[in-house]
Amino acid sequence: MLKTPDPHEGILAIDTHVDIPWPTGPSPFADGARCVDLPKLKIGRIAGVCFVAYVPQFGRDAAGDAAAVARARAMLDAIAGMAPADGSGGVLAFTADAIEAAYAAGKTAIIPAIENGYAMAKDLSLLDEYAARGVRYITITHNGHNDLADAAIPRKDLNDVEAEHGGLSELGVAAVKRMNELGILPDISHTSKTTMLQVVKLSRVPVMASHSCMRALCDHPRNLDDEQLEALRGTGGLVQVTMVSNFLRPRARARDLTVADIADHIDYAVGKMGIDHVGIGSDFDGGGGVSDYRNAAQSPHLTEELARRGYDHAALSKIWGGNFLRLLRQAEAIKI
Ligand SMILES: [Zn+2]
Numbered sequence: 001m002l003k004t005p006d007p008h009e010g011i012l013a014i015d016t017h018v019d020i021p022w023p024t025g026p027s028p029f030a031d032g033a034r035c036v037d038l039p040k041l042k043i044g045r046i047a048g049v050c051f052v053a054y055v056p057q058f059g060r061d062a063a064g065d066a067a068a069v070a071r072a073r074a075m076l077d078a079i080a081g082m083a084p085a086d087g088s089g090g091v092l093a094f095t096a097d098a099i100e101a102a103y104a105a106g107k108t109a110i111i112p113a114i115e116n117g118y119a120m121a122k123d124l125s126l127l128d129e130y131a132a133r134g135v136r137y138i139t140i141t142h143n144g145h146n147d148l149a150d151a152a153i154p155r156k157d158l159n160d161v162e163a164e165h166g167g168l169s170e171l172g173v174a175a176v177k178r179m180n181e182l183g184i185l186p187d188i189s190h191t192s193k194t195t196m197l198q199v200v201k202l203s204r205v206p207v208m209a210s211h212s213c214m215r216a217l218c219d220h221p222r223n224l225d226d227e228q229l230e231a232l233r234g235t236g237g238l239v240q241v242t243m244v245s246n247f248l249r250p251r252a253r254a255r256d257l258t259v260a261d262i263a264d265h266i267d268y269a270v271g272k273m274g275i276d277h278v279g280i281g282s283d284f285d286g287g288g289g290v291s292d293y294r295n296a297a298q299s300p301h302l303t304e305e306l307a308r309r310g311y312d313h314a315a316l317s318k319i320w321g322g323n324f325l326r327l328l329r330q331a332e333a334i335k336i
Pocket of ligand 1: 115190211283286
């Protein structure tokens with residue numbers, strides 16, 4: 001009997017946006033309640049994950065800033081903790097080469113990232129510390145404006161006006177420039193369109209949206225419109241399609257959606273931008289997941305859906321990780 005071809009076979013797959021439970025939660029080493037833990041990554045054959053130290057936006061006074069920095073540091077410690085020195089977990093991978101080496105060795109690559117530039121408060125030197133800890137991208141804002149930039153979703157509870165800086169602040173401009181110098185990718189998921197277009201103009205490295213969907217398919221302020229996709233493509237950048245239900249379909253619930261809904265957004269992005277500019281960032285453990293892709297163990301379901309739509313091995317390899325590795329290498333090449 002002929003073996004059914006397995007489209008996920010031989011693919012170095014990277015999920016570019018996964019949260020961690022905080023401050024407490026199930027262990028990353030056991031197959032438990034988390035959408036993403038090391039056993040599920042093995043089952044789902046995901047080679048690497050960008051785990052984010054997510055800092056929710058709060059006050060920007062000295063106390064708020066100090067708390068944001070403390071939280072980011074502690075979460076980065078927890079992320080590093082997924083790669084214990086005895087080799088029983090994943091391995092920290094700070095470069096594209098290291099991710100490929102981990103894959104070759106059959107180890108899960110743990111790639112640190114930060115969600116919300118609030119984590120650097122008003123102190124550019126913290127970017128150096130984060131880079132030294134291996135952080136490969138920083139999402140410039142979360143929901144709510146910060147000191148760097150305007151967000152796509154202002155926070156009324158924090159007294160946000162519609163647009164505070166008109167895009168990037170002076171500090172935000174300096175932060176993007178410093179990120180470029182340190183090899184940290186600027187991530188424009190969550191930022192306002194004005195911010196996003198300014199980052200695209202300013203950054204010397206192609207720009208990424210680590211977890212976003214297509215506004216043409218689902219009119220949500222967190223999604224990217226065609227002009228934004230065009231701008232990203234112009235930089236050589238990436239949109240990493242996410243699987244948050246109400247970004248995929250208006251007011252949808254996760255249980256009503258399937259991998260076909262995710263694939264629709266991937267198809268659209270590929271149609272607009274080309275196969276070299278699209279990837280996957282699930283937002284698992286941060287709100288991501290659909291009925292037949294509830295956790296990392298089910299990752300091949302999405303690969304199978306894409307294969308059914310005609311994506312071949314080369315295309316699947318680009319979407320699942322090749323494009324992101326290219327971006328990391330471009331960032332590494334201009335690092336000073
Ligand atoms: Zn997010």
